[in-house]
Amino acid sequence: MDLILQLLFTGIGIGAVYALVALGFVLIFRATNVVNFAQGEFSMVAAFLMVVFAVDLQWPYWLSFLLAIGGMAALGALFNLGVYYPLRHRTYLPVIISTIGASIFLANTTLALYGPQPQVLPPVFETQGFLVGPVYLDTQYLLIIAVTAVLVAFQYWFFEHTLIGKKLQATSQDKEMAALLGIPVAGMIMLTFVYSAVLGGIAGILVAPVLFVSIQMGATIALKAFAATIIGGFGDVTGAIIGGLALGIIETFGAAYISVPYKDAFAFIVLVAFLALRPQGIFGERIAEKA
Amino acid sequence: MTGSPRPVAADPASVAPARRFPVGTLAYVALVAVAVFLAATTPFSGYVLNILMQAATYAIAVIGLTVVLGLCGQINLAQAAFFGIGAYAVGLGTVDLGISFWLCLPIGLALALVLGAVLGASTLRLGGHYLAMVTISFQQILTLIMINWIPVTHGPDGVPNIKRPGLFTDGQSYLALCIVVLAAVAYAVWRMPRTRLGRAMRAVRDNELAAGVTGIDIYRTKVAAFAIGALLAGLGGGLFAGSFTYISPDQFSFAESVVFLTMALLGGVGSPVGAVIGTGLLILIPEWLRFLKEIPGLYLAIYGLAVILIVVFMPEGIWGFLGDQVKRLRPRKLAAPRAQELTLTQAAASAVPVLQVEGLSKHFGGLKAVDEVSFTVARGGIHALIGPNGSGKTTTLNVLSGLYTPTGGRVRLDGQDITRFAPHRRAASGLGRTFQNIRLFRSMSALENVVIGAERPGNAIVAQDRASLEARARAALAFVGLEARADEPISSFSYGHQRLVEIARALAGNPVLLLLDEPAAGLNSTEKNALTVLLRRMAAKGLTILIIDHDMTLVSDVASHITVLNFGRRIADGVTATVLREPAVIEAYLGQESTEGPMIGLKTDLATA
Numbered sequence: 012m013d014l015i016l017q018l019l020f021t022g023i024g025i026g027a028v029y030a031l032v033a034l035g036f037v038l039i040f041r042a043t044n045v046v047n048f049a050q051g052e053f054s055m056v057a058a059f060l061m062v063v064f065a066v067d068l069q070w071p072y073w074l075s076f077l078l079a080i081g082g083m084a085a086l087g088a089l090f091n092l093g094v095y096y097p098l099r100h101r102t103y104l105p106v107i108i109s110t111i112g113a114s115i116f117l118a119n120t121t122l123a124l125y126g127p128q129p130q131v132l133p134p135v136f137e138t139q140g141f142l143v144g145p146v147y148l149d150t151q152y153l154l155i156i157a158v159t160a161v162l163v164a165f166q167y168w169f170f171e172h173t174l175i176g177k178k179l180q181a182t183s184q185d186k187e188m189a190a191l192l193g194i195p196v197a198g199m200i201m202l203t204f205v206y207s208a209v210l211g212g213i214a215g216i217l218v219a220p221v222l223f224v225s226i227q228m229g230a231t232i233a234l235k236a237f238a239a240t241i242i243g244g245f246g247d248v249t250g251a252i253i254g255g256l257a258l259g260i261i262e263t264f265g266a267a268y269i270s271v272p273y274k275d276a277f278a279f280i281v282l283v284a285f286l287a288l289r290p291q292g293i294f295g296e297r298i299a300e301k302a
Numbered sequence: 303m304t305g306s307p308r309p310v311a312a313d314p315a316s317v318a319p320a321r322r323f324p325v326g327t328l329a330y331v332a333l334v335a336v337a338v339f340l341a342a343t344t345p346f347s348g349y350v351l352n353i354l355m356q357a358a359t360y361a362i363a364v365i366g367l368t369v370v371l372g373l374c375g376q377i378n379l380a381q382a383a384f385f386g387i388g389a390y391a392v393g394l395g396t397v398d399l400g401i402s403f404w405l406c407l408p409i410g411l412a413l414a415l416v417l418g419a420v421l422g423a424s425t426l427r428l429g430g431h432y433l434a435m436v437t438i439s440f441q442q443i444l445t446l447i448m449i450n451w452i453p454v455t456h457g458p459d460g461v462p463n464i465k466r467p468g469l470f471t472d473g474q475s476y477l478a479l480c481i482v483v484l485a486a487v488a489y490a491v492w493r494m495p496r497t498r499l500g501r502a503m504r505a506v507r508d509n510e511l512a513a514g515v516t517g518i519d520i521y522r523t524k525v526a527a528f529a530i531g532a533l534l535a536g537l538g539g540g541l542f543a544g545s546f547t548y549i550s551p552d553q554f555s556f557a558e559s560v561v562f563l564t565m566a567l568l569g570g571v572g573s574p575v576g577a578v579i580g581t582g583l584l585i586l587i588p589e590w591l592r593f594l595k596e597i598p599g600l601y602l603a604i605y606g607l608a609v610i611l612i613v614v615f616m617p618e619g620i621w622g623f624l625g626d627q628v629k630r631l632r633p634r635k636l637a638a639p640r641a642q643e644l645t646l647t648q649a650a651a652s653a654v655p656v657l658q659v660e661g662l663s664k665h666f667g668g669l670k671a672v673d674e675v676s677f678t679v680a681r682g683g684i685h686a687l688i689g690p691n692g693s694g695k696t697t698t699l700n701v702l703s704g705l706y707t708p709t710g711g712r713v714r715l716d717g718q719d720i721t722r723f724a725p726h727r728r729a730a731s732g733l734g735r736t737f738q739n740i741r742l743f744r745s746m747s748a749l750e751n752v753v754i755g756a757e758r759p760g761n762a763i764v765a766q767d768r769a770s771l772e773a774r775a776r777a778a779l780a781f782v783g784l785e786a787r788a789d790e791p792i793s794s795f796s797y798g799h800q801r802l803v804e805i806a807r808a809l810a811g812n813p814v815l816l817l818l819d820e821p822a823a824g825l826n827s828t829e830k831n832a833l834t835v836l837l838r839r840m841a842a843k844g845l846t847i848l849i850i851d852h853d854m855t856l857v858s859d860v861a862s863h864i865t866v867l868n869f870g871r872r873i874a875d876g877v878t879a880t881v882l883r884e885p886a887v888i889e890a891y892l893g894q895e896s897t898e899g900p901m902i903g904l905k906t907d908l909a910t911a
Binding site for chain 1 (some may be wrong): 375377379424425428431432434435436438439440442443446450556557560563567597598599600602603605606607608609610613614617
């Protein structure tokens with residue numbers, strides 16, 4: 012029982028990271044109808060920026076964090092201009108290929124600049140963690156869960172209760188109509204990419220002290236986050252969060268009770284099971300094209 | 303790779319391919335013979351030999367991408383995994399089990415084919431981004447297995463001392479073998495777009511909905527393309543294992559899948575020639591720029607950047623770009639207008655009506671777009687389905703052709719219950735249709751579009767060989783007056799003519815019932831008059847037509863029978879002249895009195911509906 016509670020805590024913590032990256036997937040998908048395969052690299056790049064600022068240059072954590080987030084916003088904007096915008100009138104296939112190219116480019120440029128050695132980013136708090144009853148609560152995991160909760164709440168408020176959020180929703184539902192109503196569609200899409208890059212970046216920075224900071228972390232996180240969006244139902248915000256948490260828990264228990272080397276395979280198995288049995292996910296997405 | 307028999311002997315009727323075909327093929331065979339001779343006799347250094355063997359085996363896998371991505375428009379980011387399956391089958395089979403190379407290779411092919419089919423079958427019903435992610439996952443799982451399942455795969459150390467087959471133990475002759483296989487694969491894939499399966503793949507890539515209603519099983523076509531792509535990767539991999547006699551997991555990682563993809567995109571994903579060009583360049587360039595490989599990541603970073611640049615600036619790749627230039631120079635040849643008279647099966651004097659619709663409903667959430675509609679289309683002649691905007695006409699048509707599943711009710715075609723059929727099975731039962739917003743296969747010529755129509759499964763009026771199909775397609779194009787432009791690409795046709803090509807595509811399939819979705823939409827008055835005449839000629843041939851249109855002049859001119867819908871319900875049904883006089887119809891269509899204007903009243907009604 013104690014072990015189960017412990018695993019549950021860890022699973023929710025890691026799942027919160029997947030949920031954040033999955034949110035980035037969902038936002039870009041809703042704005043552009045395209046899956047951004049470089050979403051995981053946003054996390055990886057942000058983690059490396061943190062290593063550069065906070066570890067190599069020894070700048071204060073908060074300053075490094077702000078700089079890394081600023082860097083992610085700039086990267087998101089560049090990404091939109093270079094990878095999505097030139098292809099916005101083409102079908103989804105060239106755009107998918109383009110984002111895959113970007114993912115490879117980002118991962119390997121980082122590798123070329125920083126080398127293959129995994130890096131370590133120290134946790135935010137001095138205190139490693141503390142015991143509550145039988146469960147050891149790691150402070151970094153607590154932080155991840157708290158930040159995710161705050162971001163989810165922020166996002167809900169932003170989309171449902173601000174004008175710019177409504178404009179973003181309008182853009183994602185019908186670009187032509189939105190443009191006719193005077194909404195700057197290109198600007199809204201730009202904002203989506205910037206925000207998604209920042210979300211992915213925060214996820215990467217939060218998870219960096221738990222995992223190693225490595226070139227592969229982007230691809231791994233992206234795969235999990237994608238599986239999370241499918242579990243939740245593609246394009247659904249609530250679904251992405253629940254899917255992410257569920258996947259974190261499944262994976263943690265799978266590693267503890269079944270196999271550690273194949274830990275990363277559980278996401279794939281869950282993914283295929285959902286695709287075969289309930290492709291619309293828990294919360295459902297219309298998949299059919301309109302005649 | 304089903305489809306047409308070799309055209310030389312089989313179709314004396316089709317002059318054009320018979321004249322061109324042997325020259326090109328002979329030249330190709332001669333070229334391959336020279337390449338094989340050079341490979342077998344020129345004393346290469348070991349280094350050059352390795353590069354050539356790598357290029358030849360990689361090219362086979364990249365041609366696999368030509369099939370799945372180029373022809374069928376489906377992405378596969380696990381090509382290196384299937385390549386690895388072929389390689390490990392040969393490696394483990396010859397080394398650990400001591401089985402002959404010639405037995406290991408087919409085992410590897412079978413494994414790649416089956417895994418490809420299973421992976422495709424589990425994902426291809428869904429959109430492209432699912433496939434991309436699932437293939438990435440599959441790739442990573444396979445890498446995990448190659449590294450971690452040490453008792454079987456030897457783990458990260460890899461498999462050394464792989465044996466080549468008996469006659470081909472030295473490098474030169476083995477290279478010759480690889481070139482022969484590559485040449486055969488390239489030839490087969492070069493021919494493929496003009497086979498039945500190849501056409502189906504292109505149709506699916508160009509327009510899935512249209513492919514479905516012309517009788518193509520979309521899902522099976524995609525799975526076939528995916529499995530063939532995997533099979534070719536397995537073949538390349540099996541030969542690769544023999545080339546280097548040593549394999550290890552890092553040769554089959556996701557990075558290699560990316561390399562394969564970049565090769566295909568760079569050369570041009572539409573043709574095996576592009577695959578060979580792309581492979582050659584991307585194997586040679588890194589050899590020339592060896593210093594790039596000294597910094598880990600640098601050359602892959604460049605590949606990633608290249609992928610983006612190619613997709614943005616040269617979407618057709620090098621070969622596609624060159625091909626466009628050549629096409630521009632080549633004089634346009636006019637098709638010989640020697641089309642036959644189009645025959646359509648005369649409506650048999652049968653008691654069963656062609657179409658029986660009983661209590662058909664389609665609800666979208668709370669909206670009853672079609673609400674318990676019943677009507678019957680009698681054999682022969684034109685039946686019109688009319689109604690104001692939003693009355694449920696197009697929804698009815700989409701339910702009839704299987705694009706939407708009905709919420710309730712029953713549809714019988716020629717007495718057969720087709721309510722639960724997928725679009726392609728309805729087409730096989732004899733249902734043809736056109737779309738309001740024209741859906742043609744954009745990359746094909748008018749003739750190829752119509753040939754796909756003629757290929758409709760269940761079309762008994764034409765023999766399913768290339769010559770007969772083309773003759774049938776030309777006859778259908780002649781019927782709509784476009785036989786002289788049969789070989790032109792569809793993009794060069796005006797809107798009105800594209801509509802005629804779409805009708806010809808449906809006619810070529812000799813449908814039992816033809817559904818026309820607003821054929822007059824967007825046509826000018828001359829074109830509308832021509833359409834009226836065309837519709838009468840179609841009906842005169844005994845074809846049964848169900849037409850939806852807004853143009854009341856057209857409808858009252860051609861239709862003998864009218865069903866009127868409003869708010870998803872049937873409000874009138876009967877002989878044209880009678881129906882058009884019914885007060886309910888006049889009210890629904892024109893509004894009461896015309897003080898408000900006809901459509902304003904309707905719109906307010908709709909807003910409250």
